[in-house]
Amino acid sequence: MDRNLLYRKIPKVDSLLENETIRSLTETYGIKTVMSVLRGETDAVREMIRNEVSSEEAERKIQSLPETIAEKVERLYEPDVRRVINATGTILHTNLGRAPLPEEQALKTISAASGYTNLEYNLESGKRGERYDHFEKLLCRLSGAEAAMAVNNNAAALMLILHTLAKGKEVIVSRGELVEIGGCFRIPEVMELSGARLAEVGTTNKTRLRDYENAVSEETRAILKVHTSNYRIIGFTESVPAHELKTIAETHGLPLIEDLGSGVFVDLEKYGLTHEPTVQESISAGADVVCFSGDKLLGGPQAGIIAGRKQYIDQMKRNPLSRALRIDKLTVAALELVLMEYLHEEKAPERIPVLKMLLETEESVRVRAEKLCGMIRGEVSDAAVSVEACLSQAGGGSLPGEVLKSAAVVIRPYHMSVSALEREMRHMRIPVIGRIADDAVRLDVRTIGDGDFEAIAGMLGEVL
Numbered sequence: 001m002d003r004n005l006l007y008r009k010i011p012k013v014d015s016l017l018e019n020e021t022i023r024s025l026t027e028t029y030g031i032k033t034v035m036s037v038l039r040g041e042t043d044a045v046r047e048m049i050r051n052e053v054s055s056e057e058a059e060r061k062i063q064s065l066p067e068t069i070a071e072k073v074e075r076l077y078e079p080d081v082r083r084v085i086n087a088t089g090t091i092l093h094t095n096l097g098r099a100p101l102p103e104e105q106a107l108k109t110i111s112a113a114s115g116y117t118n119l120e121y122n123l124e125s126g127k128r129g130e131r132y133d134h135f136e137k138l139l140c141r142l143s144g145a146e147a148a149m150a151v152n153n154n155a156a157a158l159m160l161i162l163h164t165l166a167k168g169k170e171v172i173v174s175r176g177e178l179v180e181i182g183g184c185f186r187i188p189e190v191m192e193l194s195g196a197r198l199a200e201v202g203t204t205n206k207t208r209l210r211d212y213e214n215a216v217s218e219e220t221r222a223i224l225k226v227h228t229s230n231y232r233i234i235g236f237t238e239s240v241p242a243h244e245l246k247t248i249a250e251t252h253g254l255p256l257i258e259d260l261g262s263g264v265f266v267d268l269e270k271y272g273l274t275h276e277p278t279v280q281e282s283i284s285a286g287a288d289v290v291c292f293s294g295d296k297l298l299g300g301p302q303a304g305i306i307a308g309r310k311q312y313i314d315q316m317k318r319n320p321l322s323r324a325l326r327i328d329k330l331t332v333a334a335l336e337l338v339l340m341e342y343l344h345e346e347k348a349p350e351r352i353p354v355l356k357m358l359l360e361t362e363e364s365v366r367v368r369a370e371k372l373c374g375m376i377r378g379e380v381s382d383a384a385v386s387v388e389a390c391l392s393q394a395g396g397g398s399l400p401g402e403v404l405k406s407a408a409v410v411i412r413p414y415h416m417s418v419s420a421l422e423r424e425m426r427h428m429r430i431p432v433i434g435r436i437a438d439d440a441v442r443l444d445v446r447t448i449g450d451g452d453f454e455a456i457a458g459m460l461g462e463v464l
């Protein structure tokens, strides 16, 4: 067909704007947005005609222009950040947002956000308050520290500590503790950004008290201990515990800083896991300043918590850098609420999702996996579905080497490739993120809540 004839069939902007569908779009989303999508879509049709598509196809495109435009405009308004189901078994999955907050606390956080709060307002005095006031006392009570504050994340916390206490001077740190956390976060690089100079001591596997002692000079401003949170050096090793480092720090009048990585208040050993140093242990061993993440094993919002001696914390609060790294009101609200749960130490593991998932027994996961398996079998006809043992992990650079015996629902489709199923699952109404191994899709049930079972079974039923 004559191309010019096809061009003429493309409706004029004015007539498209008269269209019922487009009119209601304009009402909802505004003329500017609709016009820009409309122009883009009509240009795309022109382009197709120029590239000589068949006239049937061009006419079909022209016919469906209002619907195409509506779809595109509506997609612009769909939030891109969505809830997903974590079926990977990695509890602190950094790509999936790390720690899920307890539901009640998350709801309260949102409600604090939709109105004004006393974020930096002291209701007693009617004067300016501090955003840290809301959780500082709680943190002190839980950790035994004199003072506390929080910034955006633990990387920021470490940077603020070093910038405040050792800018332009030296900080002693063991070569066995120069951690890379991932996402380009390396302890030496953060230290450099803070303006502090690194005085590395010891070797990768062995650092002794003497090494620290020999490194102290007039330039030294602090001793730093970093918890090797995501790896473990085993075999012929030696490192110096905080309480021994404290003796050197005291002799020379230096602050002892400890970066704990994951902040735990609960003694995980009591629950059969390997010992993870708690915040209170670090403080009582003599650390003058400790820092840790809010969204690792603590199970709260993203934050970098700093606790320790008041003289140092006060200096950090006054450092202008803390203004650049400060936490927002949502985080303040969530952090206070989550920390409160730790006041009841025995109940915290039941109430905080991260701890609950971490401490669930193998038997309990298996029972739940059998239940999910039965529900999926009820909906799915085109795949073999079974329960198999698997191993979960804490993730997020926590509890290195700790594997948790778990159970997975294993799906082997009859007429679809495993990778195609995995892709389908990512595109479901609630995306399900699983793992592929041994030519099957595996859903580790440790990180899946019972409340999602029905949705998972239903959605899989539509695909298989």
Ligand SMILES: *Cc1c(COP(=O)(O)O)cnc(C)c1O
Pocket (backbone or CB within 6 Å): 153, 154, 155, 156, 179, 181, 185, 226, 227, 228, 229, 230, 259, 260, 261, 262, 292, 293, 294, 303, 304, 396, 397
């Ligand atoms: C995870 C980790 C950090 C970084 O914490 P973020 O909260 O992710 O910024 C710093 N130090 C150690 C030892 C860690 O394990």
